[in-house]
Amino acid sequence: MSGRCSSHPVGVAGRPGSRIHRLDPRAKVLGLVGVTVVAVSTPVRLWPVWLACAVALGLVARAAGVGPRLVWRRSRAVLPLVLLVAVLVPFFRHGGTTWSLGPLTVSREGLEVLAGVAAKATLGTISAVLLGATTSFPDVLRALEALRVPRLVTLIAGFTYRYLFVIADEVRRMRAALQARGYRPRHALQAAAVGRVATALFLRSYGRGERVYLAMVARGYAGTMPQLSTLAFRRADALFLGGLAAALLAVRVGLEVAA
Numbered sequence: 001m002s003g004r005c006s007s008h009p010v011g012v013a014g015r016p017g018s019r020i021h022r023l024d025p026r027a028k029v030l031g032l033v034g035v036t037v038v039a040v041s042t043p044v045r046l047w048p049v050w051l052a053c054a055v056a057l058g059l060v061a062r063a064a065g066v067g068p069r070l071v072w073r074r075s076r077a078v079l080p081l082v083l084l085v086a087v088l089v090p091f092f093r094h095g096g097t098t099w100s101l102g103p104l105t106v107s108r109e110g111l112e113v114l115a116g117v118a119a120k121a122t123l124g125t126i127s128a129v130l131l132g133a134t135t136s137f138p139d140v141l142r143a144l145e146a147l148r149v150p151r152l153v154t155l156i157a158g159f160t161y162r163y164l165f166v167i168a169d170e171v172r173r174m175r176a177a178l179q180a181r182g183y184r185p186r187h188a189l190q191a192a193a194v195g196r197v198a199t200a201l202f203l204r205s206y207g208r209g210e211r212v213y214l215a216m217v218a219r220g221y222a223g224t225m226p227q228l229s230t231l232a233f234r235r236a237d238a239l240f241l242g243g244l245a246a247a248l249l250a251v252r253v254g255l256e257v258a259a
Contacts, residue, residue: 009136015065018134019236025135025143027237031244032060032127038248039123044112050119052251056244057126066133074132075125082125086117137161146231163212167205174201 015021020028035053042049061071090110097108131140138161141154174197183193 009138011132012136013066013070013133014061018064020060020064020240021134022236023134023240024231024233024237025139026146026231026233027241028131028135029140029143029147031241032057032131034241034245035248036124036127038252040120042120042252044116046252046255047115047119048255049248049252050123052248053123056247057123057130060130060134061126064130064134066130070133071126071129074129079121079125082121083118086114086121089113089117142231163205163209166208167201170201170204 012021035056039050039053061067090106090113092110094107094109099106135143138158141158141161144154144157145151178193178197185193
C-alpha cells in the first residue's frame with residue numbers, strides 16, 4: 001500500500017495528509033538517514049551539530065503532526081536500554097580529569113563518551129521513528145529498491161514484514177489453546193510445554209512459507225512484487241532533501257572551520 005494514499009497504512013501516524021507524509025519515500029529515507037549519519041559522525045567537540053539535528057527532526061515531526069508522546073512510545077523499547085548501558089561507561093572509561101563518587105571514579109573522557117552515545121542514539125532513534133511514522137513499510141522497501149539496496153535484503157525484510165502478523169496470529173491461537181486446556185505453569189518443570197509450542201510454531205511457519213512460495217511461483221513470481229503506482233521525485237522532495245542537507249552540512253562545516 002502506498003504512503004500517498006488517503007488510507008492509513010499500518011504504522012503510519014500523525015497527519016497522513018501532511019506534506020511530509022506525501023513526500024517521495026526516497027527523499028525521506030535519504031533525508032532522515034542523512035540526519036543520523038551527520039549525528040553519528042559528529043565528535044563531542046562539535047556538539048552544536050547535535051542541536052541542529054534535533055531542531056531539524058523537531059521541524060519534521062511538527063510538520064508531520066507526530067507528537068512527543070508518539071515518539072517516546074515507539075522509542076522506549078530500544079532507547080532506554082542503550083542509555084542504560086551508556087550510563088556505565090564513565091565508570092570504566094579512563095582519561096582526563098577524574099572525580100570520586102564514593103567508591104567509584106568518574107572520568108572526563110567517560111562522560112564525553114556517555115554524552116556522545118546518548119545524543120547519537122537519541123537522534124538516530126527519533127529519525128527511525130519519524131521515518132516509520134510518516135512512511136509505510138512497503139514504501140520504505142520500494143525506496144530501498146529504487147536506491148539500489150541489495151535485492152536479497154529487501155526481499156527478506158518484505159517477507160518478514162508480511163508474515164510476521166500471520167505468525168503472531170498463530171501464536172495467539174496456540175496460546176488460547178493452551179489456556180483452554182488449563183495450562184497454568186506454577187514451576188519451571190511445567191514450562192516444558194512452551195518449548196513444544198515453539199517447536200510446533202517453527203514447523204508450522206516453515207511449512208506455510210513453503211506453501212506460500214510455491215503458490216507465488218505458480219502465479220508467475222520472479223523475485224519482484226507488482227506495484228500499483230510508480231515513485232515520482234518532485235520539487236517538494238528535492239527541497240526537503242536539499243534543505244536538510246544544506247542546513248546540517250553548513251553547521252557542521254562552519255564549526256569545523258571555526259575549530
